[in-house]
Amino acid sequence: MSQRTLVLLKPDAVRRGLVGEIIGRIERKAGWTVGALEMRTLQRATLEQHYAEHVGKPFYEPLVEFMSSGPSVALVVEGERVIEGLRAMAGPTDPIAAAPGSIRGDFGTIVRENLIHASDSAESAEREIKIFFPELG
Template identity: 65%
Template sequence: MASTERTLVLVKPDGVRRGLTGEVLRRVETKGYAVVALEMRVATRDLLEQHYAEHIGKPFYEPLVEFMSSGPVVAAVVEGQRVIEGFRSLAGSTEPTLAPPGTIRGDLGRDWGTSVQQNLVHGSDSVESAAREIGIWFPGL
């Protein structure tokens, strides 16, 4: 049996602004995952520089940091069997227009014509990324 994993889930500023935090968390919990930490905050530039360190210098970096600091973000640590893969499947493609119906982005997202894709949620993409990201957002865990 696969071991229990943890992942970082972020409801991005567009999701918070649109009042979708509860719907995202409902889908996470309905899937059977446990929310083990939860916090709403406006992300600082320092925190975002740590989170997006691998993207520094790329053309989309500054617009991404600007978007992610444009309003409150809800950060959650979610736990369960294969939760990293499971949440990414639940979230759907990073491109909301192509995300299948039934996914968070497929049901709730769309292209807004902005310079950075506003796609509602973030989920860690690997065990290593999850550990690094959880350490940035929830250093006490």
């Protein structure tokens, strides 16, 4: 079942020089391909759309501050069961609870600065791809 998903390499991943490492892991997964890629500093309005489900939560404002603090890399990744697969590759939200071998488990310690976003469902993926790559919508 070929799918597509939206991935963000968050500002901590860019600052720490982990972009190549993370994209390398994605590229080495058999049959997965990067279909679109852009580096940019995300604006508050973009983040409000992307994180609409979290607006008003206590962690929302610090999350937006962090996510707009420097450039991120946005990617569309395509391939077999890529939505489920990228969530597994990223690991759970809390990097301390994430298993070694996952991106968050290998490189993160802080819940907010957890390196990577990956869409959590087919509906989220299509919604998020439209936000970051409207030409692919």
